[in-house]
Amino acid sequence: MIKITNLVKVYRTEEMQTTALNQLNLEVKEGEFVAVMGPSGCGKSTLLNILGLLDDPDSGSFLFNGIEVANFNERQRSSLRKQHIGFVFQSFNLIDELSVFENVELPLIYLGVKESERRKRVEEVLDKMQIMHRQKHFPQQLSGGQQQRVAVARAVVNKPHLILADEPTGNLDSSNGNEVMELLTDLNEQGTTIVMVTHSEHDARYSHRIVRMLDGQTVLTDIMV
């Protein structure tokens, strides 16, 4: 599904330039659950942003479902993203002004799904995440675990093939964290490919494979049994 070769990403600021990804290679197969680990600042988030087509690489190749997307422009990336990719962030990134229902509905609006269809799909996914009773609440009225469940619901509502999660349990206590990991595992078992960045060896154990990074490169791949 994903094949990355010799990917380079450099950040330039006024004072200095940082090579966040340095000739990185990575392959992710359809249906895999991959965990990415490594010290802070080694480029994990950058990698995830590029995988999520939120950012473009400086050089290298990025094949998504066999198509070269490294040189896609903003519009092409956006259209690919809204159809195939869902995001889960450490800080949830829910919109404070919108209710739970509206937050989850948003990706469908941007996809141009009809209203009746939207309602059906949002209710379906909220039901699955067991937060149906909270649909009229606003994010700030929910606990961290509930917020992250909403975020996961929002990530899967458009039935993406790929879910990218950046430290999804980083702001949660262990029981809430486990709940989110269970959700992701379920989704993976139903066929969704998942790439997750994590600091926690415990969480990483839910995955099929751990990719370890250092200074913008993959250094090791552990296969889970």
Place this chain on the structure above:
Amino acid sequence: MLKNYFKSAYRSLLKQKSFSFLNIAGLTFGLTACLLIALFVWDEQQYDKFIPEGEQVYRVYIERTTVSEGTENMAFTPPMFATTLEQEFPEVEEALRFFNIQWKVLFEANGKQIYEGSGIAAESGFFEFFPLHFVFGSPKNALADPTSIVISTSLAERYFGTENPVGKEILIDNDPFQVKGVYQNNPKFHLAVDYIIPLQTMGFPEERMQSWTWQNLFTYVKVKKGVNGENLEAKFQKLVEQDVHPILKEGGMTYLPQFQPLENIHLYSADFKYDMAVRGNITYVKGLSLIALFILVIACFNFVNLATAKSLKRAKEVGVRKSIGASRNQLILQFLSESILLAFISVLISVLLTLLLLPWLNDFTGKQMALPVLNPLVLLLLVSLSIIVGVIAGLYPAMVLSGFQPVKVLKGGSAGNVQPGKIPWLRHGLVVLQFAVSVLLIISAIVVYQQVEFLNNKDLGFEKEQIMFFPMRGENMVGNYEAFKNQLLQSPGVSSVSIGYGFPGDMVAGDGIIVPRGGEHKRYSVTQLMVDHDYIKTLGVEVIAGRDFSKEITTDATEGFIINETAVKELGFGTPEEALGQPLHWEVWVDEPADSLKKGQVIGVVKDFHYKSLYDEVEPTVLQIFPPAFWKVAVKMKTADIAATLEHVKTTWNSFSPEYPLEYGFLDDSFEQMYKAEDKLRALLWIFTGMAIFVGCLGLFGLAAYAAERRKKEIGIRKVLGASVQNIVVLLSQDFVKLVLISLLIASPIAWYLMQGWLQDFAYRIDIGWWVFGLAGFAAVAIALLTVGFHAIKAALKNPVKNLRIE
């Protein structure tokens, strides 16, 4: 410590250049407008303040009620007011009367001849009431002698330069007067006159000076110290009601005398008829003060808006400062010194701008205002203004900023106190208000523009172009007007000449006309134009029934009347054709023999033509040939070689009245003069509209900046979820478009009401079309979108990852 604050404030301003620029620009703009308005308002209130014991002086005017005109205030009073007040009321120290010489008279002195237009004939106590500053001579007994004259410095300069003219002779229409003194023109005196001669010179008959009904004089009283003017006014009113009202009732008119304090004359006489005072208008002064206050509040508010938007960005700085031990008060001081510095810079620039714009404003208002920047009091005022504005504008952002929780901010939580579903009413309300004012002004500007265009382009029913216009002077010319006219016609450049009394844009006479019908004689009030055989031809007025006056038919001069369409209707003649031949009688304007009647009939009907301004409806009008009233000359010229034609007119003039210089104008010029006020209003409205739009945009700009900053994270999330750039721009703009639409809803009815009121003054006016509101709304939305769009597009184009990164 203080120095430290300002140093840090200065650096911070430099660091945020575009923000500082916007803020300074907005504040400077508001302050400049305020300063200019304040100068104007202050100046308007300075009239007659220089007169010692002025609080004891009142002007007496009358509230006159007639059947046709209703009740109106008139500055003209009968002579008996002063006599009675002086003789029967011990409270009165002195009373003063003068007569306004409204026409131009020929002055001749020191070899120079000029027509002078502003003078009065006053009783000798004038300079005790109004002790003007004398440059030459003395006010004492200056008006005692019937041939004495006192002149202003500006008039003196025209004839005598800087020389002392006291004792010199001036001929006024060939009568000799002797200069007794020269007073300094005072722009703050409500009587802007250039010469004063004794009232007795006018030669009003003694019986007229004892009249209660002949209203032609201005009356002032000076009461004794400690006397209450209102009580005196009431007593005098009672006397008039008892003794004078029985006499007045016969004429169908009554009046009540009123006392007006001297210091109110300039600002509170706007609606007075026949007033000669230099007048302002208290409504304008109050309105302008309100506008100035509004501008200042809005400018401060915009400052707050921009600064608050900016503050979200500085949340981190606050967190750091706090975590290293800054107290809240220190932070408030820190941010306040920034805003005070900004305000100070703005005040400085606006003072410069004001000085730059002042000559223009002086020109526009005809005033001589100055901003004495070096006056310590003014300096103090300006410095306090900076501090006050700085504190007002800076306090709220300072409080918000200093109130940020360091832990929350540093951890990256949302810095703004966003509460879902809560709308910032005050912020939005003020922006709506600003835009409502803009919309109001846009609509007004369009309506005024349309009306002025309408006035300028309306078919007046006659041709006013290329017509030279002047009064006849000297007995030789007036006595031989036929010969004068014939000689004028000798030039090939002159196509026709008309001599008469009652030309468009000039004075016209109102008088009665009698329609004998059956046995009854009914009197109608009409305008009478005293014309010659060439009037209709010269002005190109259209005859729609009957015929023009003809020289071949000798009875035309003695029995012929021509009337206009309105007269046909008002006099009850049915159609123009039916009006022909109808008998008309007119009481001839001669003293002897009394009651002599001119009996004639209608020989022609002309189409209505607008000889007055379009403020007035066309009146029923009668044209007839009456040489004794002939006074003015209209010369219709051909376009070719105007210079030679003018030369010919001058030569002809000099061969009849060489002792008078020729002073002429053009008919179309005097017509344009009538709409000068509208032209000024139009200019003023464009300026105010531009100002309001600018201020409104600045407010919107600040609000949009704030919104974009506050919703940064949300925009990032939406983009990650697939929102396109358009989606984001629409999202950010729609709120503002809503605000602008609300202001359109508020402003439109108000604008309609105000403009409808303004248009009421014109007898001929445009209708306000719906498209005006559409256009104003469209303009406002477009302007708003341009302003907001900048931020919206900037925010939408940003890489979402940047806004979602968490350290």
